[in-house]
Amino acid sequence: MNVKDIKNLVESLIFSADEPLSKNDINKILLQYGKFDLDKILNELAFDYKDRGIVLYSSDNKFYFKTSDSLRDFLTIQTKKTKNLSNAAMETLAIISYHQPVTRAEIEKIRGKPVFRGTLDSLLEIKWIKPAGRRETPGRPVTWVTDIDFLKHFGLKSIKDLPKVDELESIIL
Amino acid sequence: MNVKDIKNLVESLIFSADEPLSKNDINKILLQYGKFDLDKILNELAFDYKDRGIVLYSSDNKFYFKTSDSLRDFLTIQTKKTKNLSNAAMETLAIISYHQPVTRAEIEKIRGKPVFRGTLDSLLEIKWIKPAGRRETPGRPVTWVTDIDFLKHFGLKSIKDLPKVDELESIIL
Amino acid sequence: MQLNLNISGYEGPLDLLLELSKKQKVDIRKISILELANQYLNFIDQNINQIKLSADYLVMASLLALLKSKLLLPEDEKIEDEDLQEDLTQRLIHYAGIKKLSKKIFDLPQNGKDFLTIKIKNNFTISSKIVPRVDLQDLILKYLIINNRGKTIKMLADETDLYSVEDGIKWLNQIFQIKEDNWFALFDFLPRIFNSSKKRKSAIVSLLLASLNEVSNGNLLLNQENHFAKIMVKERK
Numbered sequence: 345m346n347v348k349d350i351k352n353l354v355e356s357l358i359f360s361a362d363e364p365l366s367k368n369d370i371n372k373i374l375l376q377y378g379k380f381d382l383d384k385i386l387n388e389l390a391f392d393y394k395d396r397g398i399v400l401y402s403s404d405n406k407f408y409f410k411t412s413d414s415l416r417d418f419l420t421i422q423t424k425k426t427k428n429l430s431n432a433a434m435e436t437l438a439i440i441s442y443h444q445p446v447t448r449a450e451i452e453k454i455r456g457k458p459v460f461r462g463t464l465d466s467l468l469e470i471k472w473i474k475p476a477g478r479r480e481t482p483g484r485p486v487t488w489v490t491d492i493d494f495l496k497h498f499g500l501k502s503i504k505d506l507p508k509v510d511e512l513e514s515i516i517l
Numbered sequence: 518m519n520v521k522d523i524k525n526l527v528e529s530l531i532f533s534a535d536e537p538l539s540k541n542d543i544n545k546i547l548l549q550y551g552k553f554d555l556d557k558i559l560n561e562l563a564f565d566y567k568d569r570g571i572v573l574y575s576s577d578n579k580f581y582f583k584t585s586d587s588l589r590d591f592l593t594i595q596t597k598k599t600k601n602l603s604n605a606a607m608e609t610l611a612i613i614s615y616h617q618p619v620t621r622a623e624i625e626k627i628r629g630k631p632v633f634r635g636t637l638d639s640l641l642e643i644k645w646i647k648p649a650g651r652r653e654t655p656g657r658p659v660t661w662v663t664d665i666d667f668l669k670h671f672g673l674k675s676i677k678d679l680p681k682v683d684e685l686e687s688i689i690l
Numbered sequence: 691m692q693l694n695l696n697i698s699g700y701e702g703p704l705d706l707l708l709e710l711s712k713k714q715k716v717d718i719r720k721i722s723i724l725e726l727a728n729q730y731l732n733f734i735d736q737n738i739n740q741i742k743l744s745a746d747y748l749v750m751a752s753l754l755a756l757l758k759s760k761l762l763l764p765e766d767e768k769i770e771d772e773d774l775q776e777d778l779t780q781r782l783i784h785y786a787g788i789k790k791l792s793k794k795i796f797d798l799p800q801n802g803k804d805f806l807t808i809k810i811k812n813n814f815t816i817s818s819k820i821v822p823r824v825d826l827q828d829l830i831l832k833y834l835i836i837n838n839r840g841k842t843i844k845m846l847a848d849e850t851d852l853y854s855v856e857d858g859i860k861w862l863n864q865i866f867q868i869k870e871d872n873w874f875a876l877f878d879f880l881p882r883i884f885n886s887s888k889k890r891k892s893a894i895v896s897l898l899l900a901s902l903n904e905v906s907n908g909n910l911l912l913n914q915e916n917h918f919a920k921i922m923v924k925e926r927k
Contacts, residue, residue, distance in 0.1 A: 410808060
């Protein structure tokens with residue numbers, strides 16, 4: 345298999361995968377055809393799509409294609425589906441995304457009130473958060489982190505791309 | 518909107534549509550931006566993707582993107598059946614993961630429904646559960662626990678990382 | 691200062707404090723905790739009679755009352771309590787930041803609204819092994835559902851001692867063996883004493899449902915003059 349074919353293979357894999365693919369996922373498949381410089385292939389692909397209607401994107405270092413931001417105003421007309429989350433869920437999400445990994449007790453401390461029943465459930469249900477091990481403190485509480493679907497939904501490459509808020513910069517939980 | 522943008526819009530529309538799009542479908546959307554030569558745009562797009570990993574196809578005069586047929590020769594990986602776990606298997610798995618080690622009779626008691634042998638087999642087959650010794654009660658029933666592939670699939674370090682019910686305070690009924 | 695706040699609109703004491711501090715119209719870093727405490731306590735005072743204030747609000751109120759009393763002390767005794775005030779200010783600033791952040795997140799372009807992720811048909815498969823499409827979240831939610839189902843069953847099992855609609859129909863039949871052709875108050879025929887109020891409620895519900903059932907079958911007439919008036923019943927001949 346030549347380099348051109350491998351590039352096409354990678355392209356079609358990313359296009360047709362059910363979930364965003366990590367380099368590791370892709371390399372596992374390429375392995376049977378030889379050794380290839382996957383970084384170079386991905387860079388080339390990204391370049392090929394740079395000015396097109398769709399772009400190669402990654403969240404959490406997992407690759408997928410999405411429609412180009414430049415088309416935002418035109419595509420908005422076609423669709424309408426948005427998530428309808430409660431205020432409590434939105435605040436909880438903001439706390440988890442900014443402080444992850446974070447325990448429920450810590451979320452409650454920041455909000456100054458108990459986390460409403462079902463709030464974590466609603467975020468769990470849309471797969472924006474997931475449990476991530478336990479904190480080694482008394483009670484060993486579960487900690488929560490955001491999941492890739494959260495990044496994907498907001499078109500973020502990584503959690504570091506989240507909007508910043510001045511007030512939060514200097515404060516340690 | 519210039520011709521380049523229109524081409525990008527058409528490209529992203531075809532890519533992101535749930536169903537193949539007819540020229541009529543596309544023209545309806547383009548209409549609000551002016552008059553364009555859709556045939557020319559589609560020809561150009563088809564040309565752009567001619568040698569790539571994905572190709573612009575049309576059948577029944579409806580347009581869609583598909584992975585390139587030329588790649589099929591390289592990939593002799595077996596056809597995939599994206600399988601969803603049955604509800605019974607999901608429930609059984611959930612109970613085993615939270616109550617392990619647990620006997621089949623105990624699973625049935627928690628589910629309030631019988632658990633058929635085939636359900637356990639399907640989980641056994643994908644190595645998500647395994648038998649783990651016998652319970653020293655009358656009949657010495659086999660107990661079940663989750664297997665290593667289960668942890669791997671769900672990205673858990675240990676089964677203890679699963680959140681407990683009281684950590685969620687669910688209101689799901 | 692006139693405060694017109696509806697407590698149900700606020701997601702907890704910090705939210706309310708934030709609103710109050712906005713009314714001071716100064717930088718949140720420079721708000722007067724003393725003034726804030728006054729406003730908050732005033733708010734609690736005004737609302738304590740009409741609304742059941744949650745424990746959170748009262749805890750916050752007592753914390754602010756404590757702060758207020760300390761702040762009123764002579765200068766040289768204050769030093770040790772600056773921590774407390776500092777902590778509250780920091781929490782407020784932080785909470786304000788989180789609220790802003792949550793809004794900013796949802797102002798970002800969103801999948802399905804501002805862009806779409808692409809998934810196209812393939813001619814082949816990626817994995818050689820059949821792996822079910824189940825996420826950790828699916829598993830946890832499934833367990834929550836099972837767990838809740840268990841609770842419902844248990845609750846019903848505890849309450850087997852209550853009356854059913856069938857009981858109500860039985861009573862109605864007994865009543866009409868005595869009474870004929872007259873309107874009479876439906877609930878007058880219930881025993882006056884029950885050993886639990888739950889049991890009494892279930893008796894009322896079962897008798898009412900039974901009589902509604904008989905009305906729909908064309909056997910009974912029901913009449914009620916006003917809201918909360920006695921429900922009158924008569925056999926339909």
